[in-house]
Amino acid sequence: MDILLVAGLWLDGSAWDDVVPALEALGHNPVAITLPGQGDGATSATLDEQVAAVLAAVDSASGKPVVVGHSAAATLAWLAADARPEKVAKVVLIGGFPAGDGKPFADFFETTDGAMPFPGWEPFEGPDSVDLDDEARDRFAARAIPVPEGVTNGVVRLTDERRFDVPVVVVCPEFSPEQAREWIGDGDLARAARLDFVDIDSGHWPMFTKPVELARILAAEA
Template sequence: MDILLIGGLWLDASAWDAVASAMREQGHRPVPVALPGQGDGSTSATLDDQVAAVLTAVDAADRPLVVGHSAACTLAWLAADARPDAVAGVALVGGMPGSDGDLYADFFDVEDGVMPFPGWHAFEGPDSADLDEEAKASFSARAVPVPEGVSRGVVRLTDERRFDVPVTLVCPEFTPGQAKEWLEAGQMPELARTRRLEYVDIDSGHWPMFTRPAELAALLAHVAEGL
């Protein structure tokens, strides 16, 4: 099956290298999506540019599973909204989709038109507990500042058929139980309306593509095979 892999903030497509390698061994066709403004040197890219890149990948694939990580869970959900008949399923790793009218990822300060990686103090605790100092240094060195036009782009959702697309919420630094509590508390309004929502646990921090790539690949392959 075609499995599109969309990295979260500060990540370029190479973040999926180890996961993609393991998926190919399992007979699937992983497609790490290169996002404008995250690895191509552009600082003027917009959220619309990133959505267009994802939809180009969807259109080139055969009913793919679309995987979004962290903030890019919203990009995966936007793909389901724009192509509800072409997307076989959506897997959300360590995040939840924004709602119509939300800003995409206005989480940290913008400097000179970009949102740089804020440093590890912002991710102390479960997010980074499984990253050693060498891994943190490597991440910081490769982190790509996110253009303001992406981070402060406005989410637009228009097709309610997106709620028919099967969704799997992969829970790394939080548990399925916590996610269900957030859902019941109204903190995940888009997921509350999906007609098929499953929860899957993975014992990792926020970036399992680096710390548990084989496990993440096997988990996503299992999701794909169940669609």
């Protein structure tokens, strides 16, 4: 099965380099997506352009793919289900939850020169980064790509309630399934016809620290 992999803020498709071969070994076809303005060489992009890139991958997939969104890209995965409910087999959300309709995509940190740079590790101290050593942190910071303001401030628009028919799996790294259920509450995801939770013992970036275990989870969900 095609498994479309969309990394969160500041990351390009190479974030999945250790997950891809593990998924291939398990018989799947992983596709790591590099988003516009987030690794393709462009310094500007919009949320609509990033959504379009994900939808292009959905449309070109063999059969109905699983769409995986990590962190802020959980919103991109959910927008794919909203735009292509008949073409998406399942949505897997890793360490993140979709922004609601009418909300900004990811205006979490200050922008500089039209983009939101990686803010350093202070906001992520604790469970998020506990399994990243100094070398891994330095490597992450060095590869981090400022996310264009047109993406971070883009407004999320959800229009098709058929998205609730698409099965959703929340992979819980730095938080527990119980916490995830509490945070979702009666929000948009709570209306999904099928909503499951899977725990993984890692920080916020399991593609770096637990790639094989993450691949096994994604393969099982596919």
